[in-house]
Amino acid sequence: MPLSGLLTIDLDAIAANWRALDGISGPGVETAAVVKADAYGLGVRHVAPALARAGARTFFVALAEEGALLRRILGPDPTLYVLDGFAPDEQPLFRDHDLRPVLNSREQAERWFTACRGLPSGIQLDSGMNRLGMEETGVPPLPTDGSVRLVMSHFACADEPRSPMNRAQILEFGRLAGDLALPGAALSLAATGGILLGPEAHLGLTRPGIGLYGGLPFTDARPAVRLDVPVIQVRDVAAGEVVGYGATWVADRPSRIATIAAGYADGLARALGNRASGWHRGRPLPFAGRVSMDLVTLDVTDAPDVAAGDAVQLLGPDQTIDRLADAAGTVGYEVLTGLGSRYRRRYRGDGSEWEPEP
Numbered sequence: 001m002p003l004s005g006l007l008t009i010d011l012d013a014i015a016a017n018w019r020a021l022d023g024i025s026g027p028g029v030e031t032a033a034v035v036k037a038d039a040y041g042l043g044v045r046h047v048a049p050a051l052a053r054a055g056a057r058t059f060f061v062a063l064a065e066e067g068a069l070l071r072r073i074l075g076p077d078p079t080l081y082v083l084d085g086f087a088p089d090e091q092p093l094f095r096d097h098d099l100r101p102v103l104n105s106r107e108q109a110e111r112w113f114t115a116c117r118g119l120p121s122g123i124q125l126d127s128g129m130n131r132l133g134m135e136e137t138g139v140p141p142l143p144t145d146g147s148v149r150l151v152m153s154h155f156a157c158a159d160e161p162r163s164p165m166n167r168a169q170i171l172e173f174g175r176l177a178g179d180l181a182l183p184g185a186a187l188s189l190a191a192t193g194g195i196l197l198g199p200e201a202h203l204g205l206t207r208p209g210i211g212l213y214g215g216l217p218f219t220d221a222r223p224a225v226r227l228d229v230p231v232i233q234v235r236d237v238a239a240g241e242v243v244g245y246g247a248t249w250v251a252d253r254p255s256r257i258a259t260i261a262a263g264y265a266d267g268l269a270r271a272l273g274n275r276a277s278g279w280h281r282g283r284p285l286p287f288a289g290r291v292s293m294d295l296v297t298l299d300v301t302d303a304p305d306v307a308a309g310d311a312v313q314l315l316g317p318d319q320t321i322d323r324l325a326d327a328a329g330t331v332g333y334e335v336l337t338g339l340g341s342r343y344r345r346r347y348r349g350d351g352s353e354w355e356p357e358p
Contacts, residue, residue: 003261004344005229006311009042011349013222014212015054020220021208022055024195029202030186032058034209036066036083041337042213042225046347046356048073051212060207064093064101071097081122081150084132086112095119102152104132106140113143122150127173127189128165129156136176146184150205151177158193158201159217166197193217215332216322225336226316227343229262229278231308234300243297244289249274255301258285260312263294266340268314269328272296276327279318280306 022031033056039047048059048070058079061067067082074080079100085108086094086101094101094116102122103109112121123142126133133153142148153173157163173189186204192211194201196218211218214225237257243249260278264270273290278298285298285306300306315321321332328335346355 002344003230003232004342005227005262005266005314006346007339007343008226008228008346008348009046010222010224010226011046011050011347013214013224014042014047015050015349017212017214017218017221017224018051018054018056018208021192021195021206021211021218025190025202025206026199030058030205032056032060032081032188032205032207033212034060034191034207035070036060036062036209037337038066040210040213040333041339043345043347043356044070045073046349050349052078058205060209064090064099067099068093068097071099079149083124086116086121088115091115100149102150103134105134106138109134109140109142113140117143118145118147120147120149122152122185123148125151125153125173125176127153127169127176129154129169136179139180142180142182148182148185150188151180151182151185152188152205152207154191155189155194155197155201158191158197161193161197161217166194166201170200210333210336213336214321215336223316223320225321225339227314227339228311228316229260229296229314231258231306231310231312232261232295233308234258234306242289244273245292246290249289249297249299253301255288255299256304256306257288258298258300258306258312260296260298261294262314262340262343263292263296265293266342267335267338268296269330269334269338271328271330272324276324277319278312278314279316280310280312282318284318285312 025031033051060081081100085104100120104124124133157165188205190201190206192208214221214223237251237255270291276287277284288297288299321335325332325335
């Protein structure tokens, strides 16, 4: 294989994960799709149309610029919400691309209702996470013309089903939303983890994100990515010799070391050094030494058939995004969104396979 790694994205798996979460959300509940951060790093130009074909009609992004791009990709029909809200200089983007801000503060709401009176929007209430959203005393007078189409909040601990915070937020959000008296607005509290909490959390609209892309807490998700990286070189190392920056790995026996063509510039966290493994024909190949910018060294002593030109799997059937994240002390979200731009990308879907032009 070429010296750049190969990142394979399974669009059929992403669509299947959406359909599964839509099924869990249940009848009468709309299931949206979160495609912010370039569809969690996997390429919104390809992922969003696959989700639309699967049935998604409402999409969430973080920024207005993401929304404008998504509108060009998906056309005029889907509903597009911008989670970070609205700034005055973004008014043309919202108007020209039919974007709906999720208004997170009194200031955002007052600016929007003044500058864009009558245009659809959503609002976010703080039900206890204290990150974004209006507190009870910070909600301004809301228009009664039906232009507020969504009232949402966000769970702080949905990936911990037994956390008492979940029940507290369900009750608090119900109370806050009920006080607004906006009968035409959809209510939304649940992202992937919230969907798995059960019907009480589903309300009118759910917003799966990480579960679409194969990540926890959706344990039944189909893996959506595979990352294969080529071996550049294999060398013999004598007992007592060191490998890599800082000499943090010392051979305790005669060893074979394989160097692969990826590093922290490609989204492999430096913290993975001496902690993670690559995989070759179902066998783990432990990282030997620190991760450097473009290279990782692996102990292949127990895999004598590994040779230059072979592919080492870093993500795929043998290693999920969350398993790699655990080794780095982080979460699957960071693994996905950190995947670098140097990998060749291959998409699979609807019975075909292709690599987009650079």
